[in-house]
Amino acid sequence: MNIKxxxxxxxxxxxxxxxxAVLVTGGTQYLESTGEDGEKSALFTSQTAExxxxxxxxxxKNLVITLKSNSVKERYLLLDLALTxxxxxxxxxxxxxxPKIKGIAVDVLTSMDYSEVRGMSVMELRALMMERYQSAFHNISVTIPFDDVTISKMVFQ
Known part of the structure; x- marks a missing residue:
């Protein structure tokens, strides 16, 4: 092999x-840099900071709903919801x-049987509630004031 x-x-x-080395150093500094509002820079996201x-x-919190029941005992559902x-x-x-949002939740669930609600998954119940919220707000010509509903607690009695 030639020396040249x-x-x-x-x-x-x-x-x-x-x-x-320059690219690694520059990339590290870019990823660690913060913007004017204190957020990390968004190199790999499609959204801008704005x-x-x-x-x-x-x-x-503590939305108590009476459910229909075939037994002598009254059945209740305790819900905590978070509107996103x-x-x-x-x-x-x-x-x-x-008040309207709580009323819609009560209307949806009081018309259902205890065993029917008990048999639903949290995701199914959440989807049913969102569907009813959207329908109810559409019927009164008001835009729905939230994007999603999360069930954070569900207790049957």
């Missing part, structure tokens, strides 16, 4: 190593409409 080829290969390896949404929740919103305006609208 050996020296040229060695120089190319050094240049490649230097470029790799387009990111911050989730907020409006909680409905994306901004303060939407959260305020959800809070202002809490």
């Amino acid at each position: 080829t050996l020296i040229l290969n060695f120089i190319l390896m050094l240049v490649a190593a230097a470029i790799a 387009a990111k949404k911050h989730l907020q929740f409006v909680e409905i 919103t994306h901004d303060d305006t939407q959260s305020q609208r959800a809070e202002n409409l809490l």
Whole structure:
């Protein structure tokens, strides 16, 4: 092997190593840098920092609902719900409409039999409630004040 080829290969390896080191250092600094609002930079996301949404929740605690039952015993369902919103305006609208939101939940569930509700998964119950919320708000020509409902507690008695 020629000495010139050996020296040229060695120089190319050094240049490649230097470029790799610069890219690793620069990439690390970019990923660790924070924006003006304190958030990490979004190198691998398709959203800009302005387009990111911050989730907020409006909680409905201790919603007690009487269920139909074939037995002599009365059956109850205790629910804690969290309404998912994306901004303060939407959260305020959800809070202002809490009586209607609670009423829809009660209407949906009091018409159902205990064994029917007991046999549903949380996801099925959540989907049913969202469907009824959307339908009820559409019927009164009001936009639904939240994006999703989460069942955070479900206790049968």
